Amino acid sequence: MIKLSLQFFIVIIFLLFTACGNNSNNDTNSTGTNDETLTRAAIKINDLTVKVHDTTFETTSGLYTKTDQLLSDFTRINQSVTDRMNAEMQLLTILAKPFEIKSNYTNSFSENNNFNATVPPFTINTPLTNNYFLVSSTSKFYLQGRTIKTFFIDSASLTVAWSKAIENANKNKDLYLSLLEIDTNGKVTQVTNSFLLNSETLKTY
Amino acid sequence: MILVLSDRIGTMADKIVTTEKLLADTLIVLTGNANLGSSSSTTGVALTKPLDGTIASKNTAPTIEMSTSSTTYLLYASTEPTFGDTTTISLYIESANGLTTSWEKVVNFTGSNSTIYIAVKSIDVNNKISSLSNGVKLTLQ
Incomplete structure (x- = not known):
């Protein structure tokens, strides 16, 4: 754009000099020739002005479009980063929760601190009416392929499930445990947050 | 120059958005894992x-x-x-x-x-x- 303006300026100066030169050289000639020269110069200046205007308009429009696109791009980035951060916070919130039995299940279950290889860390206080899983995993995320789910409906089957979890656990890794309820409609509800059984304890079993 | 820069930022934005969406989707899958018991959309079966x-x-x-x-x-x-x-x-x-x-x-x-x-x-x-x-x-x- 700057280059074009400079060219435009040089052309105008050139035309003015030409016009002036013609004028001084042809003082004795007819005034018609001077008029024609000035007219041609004026037309050229006009054409050039239009061309500069068009180019400026195109450049400005292009810049405006690109600036608009840039703003749109930054908005998209901002939105996707925000979405990801929200998802991250939700997951961290779940993972950061300390072990507890959910309030709806405190009558049915309680924590047993005197657990060992044959006694699970959860106690059933009342007869259960739904289906339950003891979920054990080396993954905090309970990913399939690293997680064992064992069905239980009473204290005896919970003890069997606990033994199975211990038997199949990788003793060199911490074990995360949780209880899930499956109701008659198939709705899955978390009964407890993750219970951590560290590998040091696990090795003694 | 500005136009080239704008195009490159646009390409970069596409990549960032794609990466962020992949990360967010992964986090949502992890958060919604039925084994975590935090999903309301997945049904379970015994x-x-x-x-x-x-x-x-x-x-x-x-x-x-x-x-x-x-x-x-x-x-x-x-x-x-x-x-x-x-x-x-x-x-x-x-x-x-x-x-x-x-x-x-x-x-x-x-x-x-x-x-x-x-x-x-x-x-x-x-x-x-x-x-x-x-x-x-x-x-x-």
């Missing part, structure tokens, strides 16, 4: 029969009972209790007869192992698939 530790025949398919009334399900058979991808097969079962037909595949998959773990994912009338059930250990004879 495999109530056969019982854990049952001795099953290689020639006769065991009776499968689930906590749902669905007769259509995916049967998972694995040599590991964790049902890892590389040690597991899944079979689409539509009825008890379907299980009888597919049982041979399960037995063949087991090979020389006498222990196998099975689990199911039920499929409801809307073709919605549940999360993986509990695993049941079977000893094949």
